[in-house]
Amino acid sequence: MRRPVDRGSHHCVSYRALRMRTITMVSHRILMTMLIVIAVYGIDARAGSFSVNPVRVELSAQRMSAVVEVENTSSGEVTVEARTFSWSQHSGKDQLSPTREIIVTPQVFRLKSGAKQLLRLGLLRKPDPLTELPYRLLIEEIPPPPSAEVKGLRVALRISIPVFLRPPVEAKEKMSVVLRRENDQQVRVLFSNAGNAAAALSNLSLSEQQSPQQVIATHSGVIYLLPGQQRELLLSSTRLTVDQPILIQAQSPSGPVALHAVIGSQ
Numbered sequence: 001m002r003r004p005v006d007r008g009s010h011h012c013v014s015y016r017a018l019r020m021r022t023i024t025m026v027s028h029r030i031l032m033t034m035l036i037v038i039a040v041y042g043i044d045a046r047a048g049s050f051s052v053n054p055v056r057v058e059l060s061a062q063r064m065s066a067v068v069e070v071e072n073t074s075s076g077e078v079t080v081e082a083r084t085f086s087w088s089q090h091s092g093k094d095q096l097s098p099t100r101e102i103i104v105t106p107q108v109f110r111l112k113s114g115a116k117q118l119l120r121l122g123l124l125r126k127p128d129p130l131t132e133l134p135y136r137l138l139i140e141e142i143p144p145p146p147s148a149e150v151k152g153l154r155v156a157l158r159i160s161i162p163v164f165l166r167p168p169v170e171a172k173e174k175m176s177v178v179l180r181r182e183n184d185q186q187v188r189v190l191f192s193n194a195g196n197a198a199a200a201l202s203n204l205s206l207s208e209q210q211s212p213q214q215v216i217a218t219h220s221g222v223i224y225l226l227p228g229q230q231r232e233l234l235l236s237s238t239r240l241t242v243d244q245p246i247l248i249q250a251q252s253p254s255g256p257v258a259l260h261a262v263i264g265s266q
């Protein structure tokens with residue numbers, strides 16, 4: 001005998017399947033968003049599970065190794081993995097590739113609550129004779145296997161530390177900037193680094209050159225610009241005039257930075 005089709009149940013199953021796919025997609029996006037990448041300098045980088053110090057490392061022919069301390073600041077045990085990458089930039093975006101030019105030990109370790117682990121970085125290549133070479137040390141939590149008792153989203157924390165291999169000659173950034181009025185409410189900022197060392201700019205602000213206290217645009221993140229690279233920012237501002245002289249101020253590891261430019265048209 002042919003069974004009747006329960007169309008209401010069919011629609012309910014389809015709705016549930018669609019809802020589960022939607023939840024999975026949203027959860028994946030949330031997880032990707034919440035992978036915390038800390039790329040700052042000058043202070044301890046802190047995440048919810050562990051802290052790292054220092055947050056910037058410089059190596060050279062005279063300093064072939066360095067030590068980085070990882071501390072578990074959570075209430076439970078964490079498993080951590082450390083990896084090294086060569087670092088480049090293309091079209092203003094960071095590119096990381098696994099490398100053996102700099103190694104780190106141990107690569108995987110466990111930390112009880114409040115415990116500390118020393119990571120040792122070792123250099124396996126000679127410095128470039130003219131240009132600083134950039135790398136990244138990624139320190140990432142390995143989440144435990146999912147448990148039936150634990151519900152909700154598990155976030156893996158990641159800290160990315162810049163590592164620089166200094167050349168035997170003097171290495172310094174050489175910054176320039178171009179400003180273009182994008183529209184009535186936005187200005188495009190184009191940074192260029194013609195030096196032989198990376199530039200790291202934080203607490204960026206734009207102000208009228210005649211009135212430095214009158215800030216017209218800001219950027220709170222850290223901007224890294226590797227040697228020979230360019231990077232664009234699109235900042236919001238409501239007080240923009242073509243040919244207006246602008247003072248660009250920021251902080252860097254070597255001290256305050258001040259650049260001057262005039263707002264151009266599109």
